[in-house]
Amino acid sequence: MAAAIAGVPPSTLKDVLVGRGWVVIDETENVWLLADGKDPRSEPVAIPKHGDVVDPEVMDSVSHRTGDLSRAVLDAVRNHVAAQTP
Amino acid sequence: MRLIQALAAEHPSSDALRTATLALKFLVVGPFLSITLGNDMLTPKPMKLEIAFKLQCCSKQSDATGLYIGWCPALDMMSQGRSAEQARASLDDSIRLYLHHCLKRGVLDEALARLGFTTTNDDGIDDADVDVIHVREQREEVVEDVGVDCWTGEYSVPLHVIANLRKRTQAGESVWQPQ
Numbered sequence: 001m002a003a004a005i006a007g008v009p010p011s012t013l014k015d016v017l018v019g020r021g022w023v024v025i026d027e028t029e030n031v032w033l034l035a036d037g038k039d040p041r042s043e044p045v046a047i048p049k050h051g052d053v054v055d056p057e058v059m060d061s062v063s064h065r066t067g068d069l070s071r072a073v074l075d076a077v078r079n080h081v082a083a084q085t086p
Numbered sequence: 087m088r089l090i091q092a093l094a095a096e097h098p099s100s101d102a103l104r105t106a107t108l109a110l111k112f113l114v115v116g117p118f119l120s121i122t123l124g125n126d127m128l129t130p131k132p133m134k135l136e137i138a139f140k141l142q143c144c145s146k147q148s149d150a151t152g153l154y155i156g157w158c159p160a161l162d163m164m165s166q167g168r169s170a171e172q173a174r175a176s177l178d179d180s181i182r183l184y185l186h187h188c189l190k191r192g193v194l195d196e197a198l199a200r201l202g203f204t205t206t207n208d209d210g211i212d213d214a215d216v217d218v219i220h221v222r223e224q225r226e227e228v229v230e231d232v233g234v235d236c237w238t239g240e241y242s243v244p245l246h247v248i249a250n251l252r253k254r255t256q257a258g259e260s261v262w263q264p265q
Contacts, residue, residue: 046180061164
């Protein structure tokens with residue numbers, strides 16, 4: 001699964017989550033922290049800012065924390081990669 | 087005092103390097119209590135207390151991307167950077183923001199339980215009512231990998247937040263429900 005979603009920039013991963021109702025609740029120069037905008041008690045997820053792509057291991061870690069969204073997030077990221085591939 | 091004992095209890099581990107250790111220590115930030123004399127009055131100043139704890143973290147270079155990956159096994163949290171220092175700073179920010187906002191949103195207990203944290207009172211503590219937080223075992227291959235750099239990060243949370251959480255729990259109020 002991880003290999004299939006390699007090559008996604010950190011900002012794209014963040015945008016995918018934001019597009020599905022997550023909001024950036026905090027950030028530093030190194031990370032964004034997002035949480036489900038519809039659930040005030042959702043567990044936040046940190047997305048790193050550095051790097052041209054999100055490492056597959058980091059992507060797995062993030063996807064495991066997005067609950068029911070995991071599948072949708074992975075699908076959206078795959079679509080993004082497919083759209084970027086000539 | 088019991089709360090202080092509970093929070094001060096350090097989880098001993100003979101496998102300290104092999105397990106992600108959450109060592110709860112009691113840290114007093116700033117003057118514990120300062121008293122000002124003047125006009126026949128003793129004016130206590132506010133106290134600021136925080137709970138400090140340590141989490142073992144590791145970083146290594148990824149074979150897949152060449153990026154440096156930072157990992158905190160106890161929180162199962164990962165981050166990344168173009169250098170080991172950047173990965174470490176990124177993971178540090180991730181942990182601090184995560185803990186801060188979990189506390190703020192009232193979901194820290196739930197999040198820790200999901201990660202495998204449990205409470206127990208059978209860890210050699212004299213007071214049978216003292217709770218000691220245990221941390222799940224760390225995956226051993228992490229510290230045995232070549233090229234893995236490990237360190238211990240120190241983090242803290244305000245004591246009053248923990249106290250309020252405990253008070254609510256003791257009052258029979260579920261901390262999982264929205265306030």
